[in-house]
Amino acid sequence: MPDLSGMRFSQSHEWVKTEGDSATVGITEYAQSQLGDVIYLELPNVGQTLDVGARLGVIESVKAASDLYSPVAGQVSEVNQELKDHPEYVNEDPYGKGWIIKLGRVKDNSALLDQKAYDAFVQGQSSS
Amino acid sequence: MVVTAERTPLYEEHVRLGAQMTTFSGWVMPLQYSSIRDEHRAVREAVGLFDLSHMGELRVTDETLAQRVVSRDLGKLHTGRAQYAVICNDDGGIVDDVLVYAMADGSHLLVVNAGNQDSDFDRIRSRSSSTSGQVPGTSSSSPSGGGQGGGVGVFNVGRDWALLGVQGPRAVALVQRLADQDVAALRYYAFIEGKVAGVAGIISRTGYTGEDGLEIFCANLDAPRLWRTLLEEGGSDGIRPAGLGARDTLRLEAGLRLYGNDIDAATNPLEAGLDWTLSLDKDFIGRDAILRAREHGLTRVLVGLRMLDRSIPRHGYPVVNDRERVGVVTSGNVSFTLGYNIAMAYVPPALADPGTRLGVDVRATPAPAEVVALPFYKRPRPN
Numbered sequence: 086m087p088d089l090s091g092m093r094f095s096q097s098h099e100w101v102k103t104e105g106d107s108a109t110v111g112i113t114e115y116a117q118s119q120l121g122d123v124i125y126l127e128l129p130n131v132g133q134t135l136d137v138g139a140r141l142g143v144i145e146s147v148k149a150a151s152d153l154y155s156p157v158a159g160q161v162s163e164v165n166q167e168l169k170d171h172p173e174y175v176n177e178d179p180y181g182k183g184w185i186i187k188l189g190r191v192k193d194n195s196a197l198l199d200q201k202a203y204d205a206f207v208q209g210q211s212s213s
Numbered sequence: 214m215v216v217t218a219e220r221t222p223l224y225e226e227h228v229r230l231g232a233q234m235t236t237f238s239g240w241v242m243p244l245q246y247s248s249i250r251d252e253h254r255a256v257r258e259a260v261g262l263f264d265l266s267h268m269g270e271l272r273v274t275d276e277t278l279a280q281r282v283v284s285r286d287l288g289k290l291h292t293g294r295a296q297y298a299v300i301c302n303d304d305g306g307i308v309d310d311v312l313v314y315a316m317a318d319g320s321h322l323l324v325v326n327a328g329n330q331d332s333d334f335d336r337i338r339s340r341s342s343s344t345s346g347q348v349p350g351t352s353s354s355s356p357s358g359g360g361q362g363g364g365v366g367v368f369n370v371g372r373d374w375a376l377l378g379v380q381g382p383r384a385v386a387l388v389q390r391l392a393d394q395d396v397a398a399l400r401y402y403a404f405i406e407g408k409v410a411g412v413a414g415i416i417s418r419t420g421y422t423g424e425d426g427l428e429i430f431c432a433n434l435d436a437p438r439l440w441r442t443l444l445e446e447g448g449s450d451g452i453r454p455a456g457l458g459a460r461d462t463l464r465l466e467a468g469l470r471l472y473g474n475d476i477d478a479a480t481n482p483l484e485a486g487l488d489w490t491l492s493l494d495k496d497f498i499g500r501d502a503i504l505r506a507r508e509h510g511l512t513r514v515l516v517g518l519r520m521l522d523r524s525i526p527r528h529g530y531p532v533v534n535d536r537e538r539v540g541v542v543t544s545g546n547v548s549f550t551l552g553y554n555i556a557m558a559y560v561p562p563a564l565a566d567p568g569t570r571l572g573v574d575v576r577a578t579p580a581p582a583e584v585v586a587l588p589f590y591k592r593p594r595p596n
Contacts, residue, residue: 121233121244121245121248121249121458122248122249122250124525124546124547125523125524125525125547127576143576145525147249147250147458147462147546147547148244148249148458150525150527150576169523173250176248
């Protein structure tokens with residue numbers, strides 16, 4: 086299990102790791118297990134500005150297409166080009182090489198959950 | 214009223230294998246065990262094991278009744294053979310697609326879609342004209358027994374039987390090692406009664422994956438033993454249990470229609486490209502409407518689409534020609550085997566020729582697609 090202690094999580098199952106005013110965003114292990122085999126991602130352009138909760142793209146699995154939401158506000162500085170040819174990285178390594186976008190000029194979002202709170206949130210979801 | 218989804222006799226096996234379960238047509242079924250991609254690949258390259266016990270089975274003992282309901286001339290179906298056919302309503306709409314088995318005792322076994330088994334049974338029973346002379350079957354729960362759930366000339370035996378699919382290039386050899394019959398000699402769409410792993414049943418060279426393989430009907434009680442033995446014996450073949458997710462991506466590659474997605478009561482068999490299932494020289498329910506539709510000309514036909522970019526077409530997405538909406542996608546997904554994305558869609562006949570360029574509206578943006586012949590995937594011919 087990778088070290089998630091520096092990460093925070095949204096209730097729409099994205100993770101974010103911030104360093105200074107930049108951040109990396111992906112989806113959680115729980116999210117990838119629910120989606121199943123990821124086959125395509127539609128991602129934003131570099132330079133695009135995103136608000137908290139803005140739709141940043143679409144993730145498609147064999148089962149369905151789902152929207153991705155930005156857990157923090159910021160400006161897209163990089164998208165993971167590797168996912169074009171290897172969307173399965175999101176399944177295999179959601180916290181590592183399955184990262185989705187990087188943001189600059191990040192504004193913090195205090196509504197995000199820490200790992201413990203997110204785990205409890207997922208527990209509550211899967212038992213409901 | 215609480216509607217509870219039904220469980221197959223293999224439910225506990227799926228849970229034990231860690232399957233992700235889903236509700237499909239009123240049944241709790243495995244969606245996937247590991248990943249849809251891996252299960253798909255196992256079926257194309259080795260062997261996959263499916264629980265198909267949700268499928269319905271209706272035994273029709275009155276041949277006149279069977280002929281009236283089913284689109285193909287059963288008089289031409291030899292004992293020990295099966296064929297694909299449709300059941301239509303009076304308007305020529307497809308109410309189900311079925312496999313019809315010509316049984317040794319002269320009856321016909323209809324294998325029907327899970328969600329239609331009770332409505333099919335009611336429909337067939339209501340069309341039964343004779344009210345005498347039919348002796349209800351015994352309450353035997355074995356596939357070769359008479360069956361229960363009686364009507365006049367039709368018996369609903371679906372909940373007494375399990376059905377296991379063993380599909381893939383290594384499927385026949387695997388079952389052969391456990392069988393007391395020469396199943397390797399079975400021709401495609403032929404079946405035989407026999408035992409597999411000591412379990413009595415019907416062994417049929419059929420499937421819904423586009424791959425060679427067998428389907429085995431057995432009594433519910435025997436299903437877990439047969440399931441476990443196949444998984445164990447198939448270990449050296451690279452067998453994987455496969456769920457409904459892989460079943461859907463496999464059948465799509467093979468161009469096989471899915472009832473409720475690609476065909477339904479608003480679709481006639483001509484539009485669906487199922488002309489070959491129609492014996493229009495015999496009388497069956499819906500025939501006259503189908504003949505009229507043929508005379509008037511079709512307004513739409515089912516085609517294959519190959520996506521020319523990486524967009525994923527899905528059920529319900531509009532098909533466009535120069536921004537004008539001309540049709541609709543009925544099934545679509547990635548093709549793991551071919552490495553591009555594919556769909557089945559209804560379009561006007563004038564736009565149905567292979568090579569025609571069309572678009573699929575994916576989130577309000579037209580993605581380029583090309584009409585291609587069905588099926589998308591054909592298995593390599595065995596030597």
